[in-house]
Amino acid sequence: MKLLKEMRHAPLFFLLFVLLMPESGTAQMSAAQNTAARPFRLVVIGSSTAVGAGAKPVSNAWVNRYERYLKSVYPANQVINLAKRGHTSFHLLPNGYAPPDGRPKPDTLRNISRALVLQPDAILVTLPSNDVASGNKIEEVLANFDMLAKTARECGVDLWFSTTQPRNFSPEKIKMQCMLRDSILQRFPDRSVNFWSGLTTSQGKLREQFNAGDGIHVNNDGHRVLYESMRASKLSEHILAPQREFFRTDKVWAQAIPLNLHGIHPPPPKPRSIPPRTGTLLLRVDKPLDGAYVEIFNAAGKLVRKGTYNLPAVLKTDFGPRGVYRIRIKGTSAVYTQKWIKPE
Secondary structure (H helix, E strand, O other): OOEEEEEOOOOOOOOOEEEEEEOOOOOOOOOOOOOOOOOOEEEEEEOHHHHOOOOOOHHHOHHHHHHHHHHHHOOOOEEEEOOOOOOOHHHHOOOOOOOOOOOOOOOOOOOHHHHHHOOOOEEEEEOOOHHHHOOOOHHHHHHHHHHHHHHHHHOOOEEEEEOOOOOOOOHHHHHHHHHHHHHHHHHOOOOEEOOOOOOEOOOOOEOHHHEOOOOOOEOHHHHHHHHHHHHOOHHHHHHHHHHHHHHHOOHHHHHHOOOOOOOOOOOOOOOOOOOOOOEEEEEEOOOOEEEEEEEEEOOOOOEEEEEEEEEOEEEEOOOOOOEEEEEEEEOOOEEEEEEEEEOO
């Protein structure tokens, strides 16, 4: 789909992704209940490793690899990455939280509150080492994690945590890293992903073969290990088991997605139809953007929706019937237009 860009002043570099998603905020139905598998939306909040630090090119970062994997199972699956370099657990706390003296305020563009606005099926918190590096106490970090879990639970969204990762710290800080790792695994046994195993030396430091050169971040091989940990996690099964079950007997998808996730002998029965659903529109840019002015026009050129949004944002698609629409996003120095076809 061609993206048209009208430049105003200096260029503003961002991409527009427009995707149809169901309005329901619940996770996939069980294999016994579903008549059609539905897309899954995962939001990642965290720090530099999730951003892709150490990966060259950034497409090798574990988050990007994992999104490609999820899309290969079901192309409409989404991973929205809100991670930012330097973030700690304090940055991810909900809007309105007043931190103690010397601790940062929540980042309202990339915290749990922003993640929940995007109507995810699950959120992954991944903070490899910045809390310990910043001098935050173990008790503070765990209290922050509990607050994040409570906030997500009150909204009916599954929250997952990755463990800490090895870093070339002093022995004292390595001990703190291990304590946090163990606490995450014990506190969230069914909602955690182990990012420690496979990367560490016997002293708790980062193995040289995975070191990106700073003793902090992992290289491409390290990102591969993290990606494989995600694939092997209970989170992946939570996301993909219903979809695999559906596609196992769906001839259309089985032929369109050659991933060897299942054998098809003999050919599957006639595929079930996917019922139409009222949807939502996800407007996403390459990084969070405040104050984007959005206009949506129908095929006749009539303005059917307008407003100022903090991107990424989710809009209801109740502004008109099926057909072709044009979406225009105005940033501070550029205007982007995108054609979108509403199927129902």
